[in-house]
């Protein structure tokens with residue numbers, strides 16, 4: 001099955017998947033922060049983040 005790919009620009013330079021301002025993970029998951037419903041981008045977070053090694 002062919003998977004549509006998008007480029008994800010990211011500024012989280014402490015993430016293991018970060019490289020040159022872009023995300024290099026095969027896929028990412030983004031969720032609301034905590035249990036509330038997000039109303040602004042500040043209230044979202046990348047769940048795929050892991051600290052760089």
Ligand code: SF4
Pocket residue numbers: 008010011012015016017018019022023024025028046047048049050
């Ligand atoms: S996994 Fe999330 S935080 Fe990490 S580089 Fe990709 S988009 Fe950024």
